[in-house]
Amino acid sequence: MDKMDAALRQRLSAAPDAIVGLIVRTDGDPTPHLNRLGEMGLRVERQFRLLPGVSVTGRAGSALSLAQEAWVLKIEEDRAVSAV
Amino acid sequence: MAAYKIAYHLQSQVRSVAASQPLGVIVRHRPAAFVAHAAAATTEVAVSHEFRLVPATAMQLPAAQIEALSRDDSVEYIWPDLPVHTCLDVSVPHVRAPQVWHAGFRGDGVKIAILDTGIDPHHADFAGRIRAMTSFVGGDGSDDNGHGTHVAGIAAGSGAASNGRYRGVAPGADLVIAKVLDARGNGAMSSVMAGIEWAVDQGAQVINLSLGGDAPADGTDALSTLCDQVVRQLGIVMCVAAGNAGPGPSTIGPPGVARWVITVGAVDDADALTRFSSRGPTADGRIKPDIVFPGAGIVAPQAARAAVGRPVEPGYAEMSGTSMATPHATGAAALLLQAQPGLKPEAVRRALVAGAVDIHDLPTAQGAGRGDVFAAYQRAIRPVPDLAGGGSGSWLDRLRDVFGGGR
Numbered sequence: 001m002d003k004m005d006a007a008l009r010q011r012l013s014a015a016p017d018a019i020v021g022l023i024v025r026t027d028g029d030p031t032p033h034l035n036r037l038g039e040m041g042l043r044v045e046r047q048f049r050l051l052p053g054v055s056v057t058g059r060a061g062s063a064l065s066l067a068q069e070a071w072v073l074k075i076e077e078d079r080a081v082s083a084v
Numbered sequence: 085m086a087a088y089k090i091a092y093h094l095q096s097q098v099r100s101v102a103a104s105q106p107l108g109v110i111v112r113h114r115p116a117a118f119v120a121h122a123a124a125a126t127t128e129v130a131v132s133h134e135f136r137l138v139p140a141t142a143m144q145l146p147a148a149q150i151e152a153l154s155r156d157d158s159v160e161y162i163w164p165d166l167p168v169h170t171c172l173d174v175s176v177p178h179v180r181a182p183q184v185w186h187a188g189f190r191g192d193g194v195k196i197a198i199l200d201t202g203i204d205p206h207h208a209d210f211a212g213r214i215r216a217m218t219s220f221v222g223g224d225g226s227d228d229n230g231h232g233t234h235v236a237g238i239a240a241g242s243g244a245a246s247n248g249r250y251r252g253v254a255p256g257a258d259l260v261i262a263k264v265l266d267a268r269g270n271g272a273m274s275s276v277m278a279g280i281e282w283a284v285d286q287g288a289q290v291i292n293l294s295l296g297g298d299a300p301a302d303g304t305d306a307l308s309t310l311c312d313q314v315v316r317q318l319g320i321v322m323c324v325a326a327g328n329a330g331p332g333p334s335t336i337g338p339p340g341v342a343r344w345v346i347t348v349g350a351v352d353d354a355d356a357l358t359r360f361s362s363r364g365p366t367a368d369g370r371i372k373p374d375i376v377f378p379g380a381g382i383v384a385p386q387a388a389r390a391a392v393g394r395p396v397e398p399g400y401a402e403m404s405g406t407s408m409a410t411p412h413a414t415g416a417a418a419l420l421l422q423a424q425p426g427l428k429p430e431a432v433r434r435a436l437v438a439g440a441v442d443i444h445d446l447p448t449a450q451g452a453g454r455g456d457v458f459a460a461y462q463r464a465i466r467p468v469p470d471l472a473g474g475g476s477g478s479w480l481d482r483l484r485d486v487f488g489g490g491r
Contacts, residue, residue: 023274023306046278050318051310055274076306079338081276081297083201083231083269084325084407 016061191254200232230390237385253415350379379409
């Protein structure tokens with residue numbers, strides 16, 4: 001299964017230097033992988049435990065590389081929400 | 085000018101606006117050809133409603149033409165068509181919450197989490213009941229927008245600042261407050277997710293999310309997935325706004341599209357679905373919303389630093405949206421949980437949908453119908469029998485089966 005949808009992959013590829021905010025779901029506790037995220041140039045904004053994962057910001061190109069990591073299950077945009 | 089035929093407030097309004105400014109009026113007239121006459125007089129008259137039970141017509145016309153209209157022999161009187169609002173002292177009795185209070189349940193001891201723009205902790209309607217508050221977008225959780233305070237008041241305001249007039253649905257419930265939206269009412273999914281984890285840690289039993297993202301969506305996003313996990317694995321009820329992107333189909337975004345949350349649309353005080361209330365189905369074909377509650381022109385607590393809402397009287401403002409409908413459901417859930425402490429989220433949802441009043445709209449617009457808190461309470465204390473003889477118990481679930489919109 002693709003780790004990110006085609007539209008997001010296209011957006012990231014089109015502007016690899018753009019700074020993006022993403023939610024990354026991980027295979028279990030993300031703590032062991034925080035250093036690796038840093039090495040890839042991604043800043044961890046929040047860490048989640050009920051749905052294991054992190055929110056990160058960083059270059060779109062780094063986010064594309066993240067999809068190659070075995071412990072990454074899914075990558076999606078950290079989408080905007082608003083009061084309704 | 086036949087001034088005696090024009091309501092005093094309307095005369096003032098006519099004098100204070102430009103001659104070309106369209107004004108809404110209600111004209112009482114003698115039966116027969118009045119409307120045709122008015123239409124013949126000007127093409128700028130827009131008739132919005134002709135009443136059947138009284139000889140009257142609602143219309144919009146330029147201010148300057150109201151005087152001319154008053155001289156028409158067939159016209160008896162002209163009123164301004166004033167905006168109306170549904171105070172909590174209307175909407176809360178309308179959904180029959182006070183009957184549950186009279187049975188001894190006001191939400192006491194039940195912890196409601198409001199994840200929104202924060203709360204005004206000094207508003208008298210919440211005195212002594214805010215158990216925890218924090219912020220995931222800076223600051224301390226104080227409301228610099230007004231939306232969150234309004235939402236919290238609908239769910240659990242005591243009405244103390246209005247001598248009990250504007251009481252929320254569960255006026256005895258405790259509150260935990262996470263500010264996840266900024267002063268403009270905007271935020272990110274990740275902030276809401278962090279707020280949910282915090283609310284779980286605070287022991288919240290019901291979580292209110294009067295917020296949403298863009299539609300269409302299928303509920304596989306991280307926020308919707310987390311919501312489903314919290315409901316299914318942790319047994320916490322979540323009530324989520326459908327959104328205000330109606331009336332088109334498939335206009336519910338995340339997390340309103342999550343499978344196991346109670347997704348709430350909005351009706352007015354006459355039980356007509358509001359035009360703005362987002363409609364289902366979800367992108368993967370499931371029926372949403374689950375239920376509708378009043379959400380048009382609701383008067384509820386106003387934050388001291390409120391930037392939104394129309395002030396109505398000191399400490400209270402009017403707002404509309406599925407955001408306002410959702411805390412009616414949240415308060416209802418709190419009442420049910422006090423009455424039946426072991427109730428699982430699915431049982432709360434079933435009680436609410438089984439007790440709902442059909443308002444004769446599409447299932448993808450009204451869900452099961454308009455919530456009736458007392459009917460839900462009666463079902464919660466005597467669980468709904470499984471009429472289908474196994475499997476799903478409520479008519480909505482059977483409807484889902486028919487439409488292939490199962491969870």
